[in-house]
Amino acid sequence: VDKAGLSVEDVQHLLSHGIPMSEGMGVIVDGLPEGGAVLRVPYSDSLVRPGGTISGPVMMALADAAMYAAILGRLGAVIMAVTANLNIHFLHRPGKSDLIANAKILKLGKRLAVCEVALYSVGQSEMVAQVSGSYSLPPEAGSGG
Amino acid sequence: VDKAGLSVEDVQHLLSHGIPMSEGMGVIVDGLPEGGAVLRVPYSDSLVRPGGTISGPVMMALADAAMYAAILGRLGAVIMAVTANLNIHFLHRPGKSDLIANAKILKLGKRLAVCEVALYSVGQSEMVAQVSGSYSLPPEAGSGG
Amino acid sequence: VDKAGLSVEDVQHLLSHGIPMSEGMGVIVDGLPEGGAVLRVPYSDSLVRPGGTISGPVMMALADAAMYAAILGRLGAVIMAVTANLNIHFLHRPGKSDLIANAKILKLGKRLAVCEVALYSVGQSEMVAQVSGSYSLPPEAGSGG
Amino acid sequence: VDKAGLSVEDVQHLLSHGIPMSEGMGVIVDGLPEGGAVLRVPYSDSLVRPGGTISGPVMMALADAAMYAAILGRLGAVIMAVTANLNIHFLHRPGKSDLIANAKILKLGKRLAVCEVALYSVGQSEMVAQVSGSYSLPPEAGSGG
Numbered sequence: 001v002d003k004a005g006l007s008v009e010d011v012q013h014l015l016s017h018g019i020p021m022s023e024g025m026g027v028i029v030d031g032l033p034e035g036g037a038v039l040r041v042p043y044s045d046s047l048v049r050p051g052g053t054i055s056g057p058v059m060m061a062l063a064d065a066a067m068y069a070a071i072l073g074r075l076g077a078v079i080m081a082v083t084a085n086l087n088i089h090f091l092h093r094p095g096k097s098d099l100i101a102n103a104k105i106l107k108l109g110k111r112l113a114v115c116e117v118a119l120y121s122v123g124q125s126e127m128v129a130q131v132s133g134s135y136s137l138p139p140e141a142g143s144g145g
Numbered sequence: 146v147d148k149a150g151l152s153v154e155d156v157q158h159l160l161s162h163g164i165p166m167s168e169g170m171g172v173i174v175d176g177l178p179e180g181g182a183v184l185r186v187p188y189s190d191s192l193v194r195p196g197g198t199i200s201g202p203v204m205m206a207l208a209d210a211a212m213y214a215a216i217l218g219r220l221g222a223v224i225m226a227v228t229a230n231l232n233i234h235f236l237h238r239p240g241k242s243d244l245i246a247n248a249k250i251l252k253l254g255k256r257l258a259v260c261e262v263a264l265y266s267v268g269q270s271e272m273v274a275q276v277s278g279s280y281s282l283p284p285e286a287g288s289g290g
Numbered sequence: 291v292d293k294a295g296l297s298v299e300d301v302q303h304l305l306s307h308g309i310p311m312s313e314g315m316g317v318i319v320d321g322l323p324e325g326g327a328v329l330r331v332p333y334s335d336s337l338v339r340p341g342g343t344i345s346g347p348v349m350m351a352l353a354d355a356a357m358y359a360a361i362l363g364r365l366g367a368v369i370m371a372v373t374a375n376l377n378i379h380f381l382h383r384p385g386k387s388d389l390i391a392n393a394k395i396l397k398l399g400k401r402l403a404v405c406e407v408a409l410y411s412v413g414q415s416e417m418v419a420q421v422s423g424s425y426s427l428p429p430e431a432g433s434g435g
Numbered sequence: 436v437d438k439a440g441l442s443v444e445d446v447q448h449l450l451s452h453g454i455p456m457s458e459g460m461g462v463i464v465d466g467l468p469e470g471g472a473v474l475r476v477p478y479s480d481s482l483v484r485p486g487g488t489i490s491g492p493v494m495m496a497l498a499d500a501a502m503y504a505a506i507l508g509r510l511g512a513v514i515m516a517v518t519a520n521l522n523i524h525f526l527h528r529p530g531k532s533d534l535i536a537n538a539k540i541l542k543l544g545k546r547l548a549v550c551e552v553a554l555y556s557v558g559q560s561e562m563v564a565q566v567s568g569s570y571s572l573p574p575e576a577g578s579g580g
Binding site: 084087111112134136 | 375
């Protein structure tokens with residue numbers, strides 16, 4: 001990599017201050033494995049919908065933040081990277097526990113990064129939601145082709 | 146239709162009390178045209194991301210609520226209908242104004258409803274985001290095949 | 291527009307010679323309305339799957355060709371434009387008749403074009419499939435931002 | 436599993452006879468690992484688009500066939516299962532070699548199966564395309580909830 005990626009603390013700071021909903025949800029950056037990111041939303045009664053499960057918009061917001069974190073962790077503070085597309089399949093109801101997003105960069109081009117994100121509920125083995133999406137990268141940010 | 150749909154007031158009540166993020170965003174049901182729904186998020190500085198535009202998660206949450214509202218308006222209080230899939234393309238930056246979601250039901254089957262949603266920013270002619278998605282309907286809720 | 295778009299005949303030629311599956315399916319360019327394209331696949335028994343309806347892959351191939359045609363019609367012979375993403379919702383079974391794709395460009399940026407496509411079956415009023423997708427544009431091809 | 440799944444030979448037979456495009460592409464069922472399927476399209480000059488790479492529609496058709504094969508392998512001859520939704524991200528150009536689809540069932544509900552598919556080009560380490568999608572299951576076919 002010719003660009004310096006960011007640390008967990010840096011990414012945490014950018015998410016907490018840069019993405020309004022992210023702060024309200026209490027998103028925590030658990031780690032930045034090579035080419036990816038692991039984020040967590042602590043369980044809170046304020047995030048549930050009827051039936052007692054964490055709402056869909058919270059899952060989408062977390063998945064979006066996880067893709068953004070993975071890109072920041074890889075490319076550095078490209079804070080103007082913006083989501084171009086996001087697709088989510090809701091699979092199984094999350095339990096009353098923390099929600100984990102495991103994001104992985106599938107492609108890092110000059111202009112577009114594509115990621116996939118698996119969402120899990122702590123204590124359940126089944127994936128809660130499957131997400132894929134792309135981010136438009138500002139000029140000079142990307143690598144490859 | 147053999148099931149009675151809901152009024153604007155009924156749908157507004159279900160959204161405000163049933164979807165936590167929806168209440169925090171101040172979602173307003175502007176209308177329930179035949180087979181669709183029009184929802185609005187009033188502009189607020191608390192919803193913007195760096196660069197001054199309404200954040201992606203707010204758009205996804207609004208689009209999801211608009212699909213839900215369109216289904217409630219058509220089928221009645223099927224509050225256990227759940228999002229199966231949502232796909233969003235972010236197109237143009239929204240302005241510093243209210244965000245409007247125009248949802249339309251494309252298919253209403255026994256088990257699945259498919260909708261598309263166009264998001265607009267008040268005062269801009271270009272679509273801000275294009276969304277499509279499907280809702281799983283609880284048994285006995287759907288119609289057709 | 292500062293770039294000259296192509297005529298129906300030009301686009302027909304590029305599709306027939308450039309996209310192998312397109313030729314096998316007999317894709318016809320019916321028209322290139324402003325910012326869009328209308329394509330047709332003549333009904334043929336060789337395209338159906340069990341149950342007698344035109345197969346999903348044929349619909350996806352037609353939708354992809356329609357997005358490509360809309361972009362060629364608007365930007366000129368950017369034959370190296372490539373699909374970045376495609377999302378399809380299958381809605382209603384097509385009949386034993388020609389399949390029509392109505393593509394519309396939603397965004398034409400410097401690097402990415404986003405389109406939506408409605409697929410219809412001649413003689414049916416309901417939409418058969420709803421498609422959205424994005425094309426990566428080669429450098430110097432796009433316009434706007 | 437309370438339903439008997441199918442063998443590789445059975446699935447191969449259903450694909451070759453049931454899906455017209457699949458036969459034209461020469462799709463081979465390489466295997467049916469637990470909860471998934473591995474399919475292959477042998478490289479052929481007739482499948483390439485300008486620039487010399489296997490065309491997008493071939494990849495979409497293969498991914499769709501792989502999801503179908505995974506479901507048949509798990510549930511038995513539910514030949515009336517139909518694609519409800521398919522989303523594809525094109526990542527890297529495939530080489531001039533066989534194309535492999537690795538499909539995995541993420542959720543098997545009563546009414547809907549959700550799968551993801553990774554497409555690879557033989558001899559390349561990078562994923563060529565990432566696909567996710569859902570199949571509507573005929574009554575009595577699904578399991579779980």
